[in-house]
Amino acid sequence: MRLLFFILLACLCLNHLKGQSLDKIGDKNQRLEQGISLTGKNATITVINQTKDTINLKGRISFYLPISEGLIEEKIAPGKSSTIKIKMNYADFVQFTSVLFSIYTAPGKNVRCIIENKNPIKLKFEGDLSDENNYYQDYFKVARSNNVYYQAGGQIKDFNDFPALADSINKLNLDFLKNYDRPLPGLFKEYEFWRLMYNNAFLKHHVPFDLSFKSGRKMKLDSGYYRFDKETPLIGPSVQLSSEYLWYAVFRLRDAAINKNKPDSLLPATMLAVAENEFEKNEIGDVVKMRLLYDAYARSKSNYEDLLRGVTFANPQNRKILDSVSQARFSLPLMGKKAPGFRLMDGRGNTVELSQFKNHLIIINFWASWCAPCIQEFSFENKIYSMYKYSKNLLVINVCIDSSLDAWRKLSAKHQLQMVNLFADDVQTEYLKKQYNISSLPKSILLDGNQAIINNNFKRASEVRLQDLD
CATH class of the missing domain: 3.40.30.10 (Glutaredoxin)
Known part of the structure; x- marks a missing residue:
């Protein structure tokens, strides 16, 4: 799936979450894996080149909370190293494209990645999250990627059978996690289970959306199509904050809002109304609402301001944080200045x-x-x-x-x-x-x-x- 093009180079702040690992927040005791810092906290990656070749390392940073994107370009001579500092909000992947591999990291963590061989790529990890990164290197060799879901969706005759098909694809990934024979922290295994579950549920929502758009025809889905949502709660003790969770939350709210049969122009407001009902006073709900409001700002500042007035936050400070972050992000290029030429x-x-x-x-x-x-x-x-x-x-x-x-x-x-x-x-x-x-x-x-x-x-x-x- 193409990169979801929601990008923000500023970060949000919930001071009492900063730097905590698997802490409990809100009324429902949500657990946040590997540390959350909604102000954005540096994650450090040190890449050591033990090959005989100079490695031109290029990568893209794309996070979804609320949004951030950046490019990495490093030239590492044999026997040398390069240290990369990335402001992150929560645990996620940094993807490299010139040499194909990913590194899992999190706010406040220091990951050391040793490149032992370039082709085929062979990596060794030290420091923070080394067990987790070893797992992901093994996982990516055998995992069923999201592309498999879209290919399967394009071939199925009755799309109401797609959730069961998606579950069969995800079972292969879950079985790999279950049978993985190297040591992993127990809390990480729980986090990874739910990351896979939310990704699977997101794709059950997104694949019909994607195919409907490309084909120009509406998918015929039974009234019970979305019953799988019961397996992936938006709130509760099992909730783990990740990009996959946020992708899923946004599309679940979108489809619930569409079922209200309101005009398309009211979709952002309807999604927020559904979110208000689903999350009540809950700080993970704050994060989801901030995500929705940020998207609304990207579309229309005046609409954003109208919507913001009607939203409640578990932490009232989040309203000010979101407003200041959004205005700072969208203030450029400066109004009144001459447009950049091209x-x-x-x-x-x-x-x-x-x-x-x-x-x-x-x-x-x-x-x-x-x-x-x-x-x-x-x-x-x-x-x-x-x-x-x-x-x-x-x-x-x-x-x-x-x-x-x-x-x-x-x-x-x-x-x-x-x-x-x-x-x-x-x-x-x-x-x-x-x-x-x-x-x-x-x-x-x-x-x-x-x-x-x-x-x-x-x-x-x-x-x-x-x-x-x-």
Whole structure:
């Protein structure tokens, strides 16, 4: 599954959780594995190169609480080492792509990874979480990846049989954990069991969503399809906070909200209402609500402010923390400043510069070929462009990032994009993500005739009204 593109370089704070391991919080005594620091606390990874080759180490950091992303690039000569410090909120994986392996770490931990051989990769771990990392190196050699779920879902005739099929896939992963013959801390084994369970439950929600979008048809699910949710509680003594838990919680709340049969425009509010009912006064519930509210801010600041007023938190300080973090994250690029320039390719292969389009009111939309909400906006983008290109001198510029050239061309032709339609390669994508603070997709920016930024987090096209362009 493509990376869920929810990204934030700031972190949240719950002071009494900082640095604790498997502590109990909230009214329901949730247990948090390997330490939680919602302020963000450094995890240290030392990579030692014992091979005869220089290792160019590249990796991507992607966490979901509330969101963070970063890139790692290190060149390690033979016999040398490199120390990487990463601000983390909870235990998760750091994934390397130039040499394919992952390291499991957590806030406040110091993991030492020795690369004994590059091809095939052979690793040795010392220091904190060494037993856990040895387990994961063995696990990833035999585990059924999430891709297997999507492949199976694409072949099944009656999708109501999918939960049982998913369980059979997950059983192979659970059996590996159960039969693992090297020593593991008992609490980690419990954590890993629930991580696998929440990942499995998330995929039961997400695979039909993904297939429905790609096929353009709604999946026919029986009223009892979601009965598997009873096996994976949102609150309770078994709850372990992880990315997999948060993925699952968001999609479970989403599907519960959709079953309320409210208009799509009310989906964020309905999800939060369901969360209020599910979690009551519970600090893991605070984390989930913060996640939902952060996503709402990425979509619309005004909508976020309306939603925030109606949400209750077990820890009232979390409201202030979320508000300050969200505003800090979305304050860039600064409003009133000139928009960062770019030179990109259009559909004819010509190079187009932003500076060419002076004296226009401009909406820049950033999207990707794998982003379902982005593609759903295309018809609305065509509509507002045709409606206001003369009366408001409006120009709409669509910029495709984080996608293949072929996928961009096919989608552009399929949806008959009428606006200025540009493509960014990998290098250009990284530049745009940094300059325009792209933390979620779709993302829109509104510029005035001098290309100064009027709104750095403009509404989606489906939400734009005439008064928004005044």
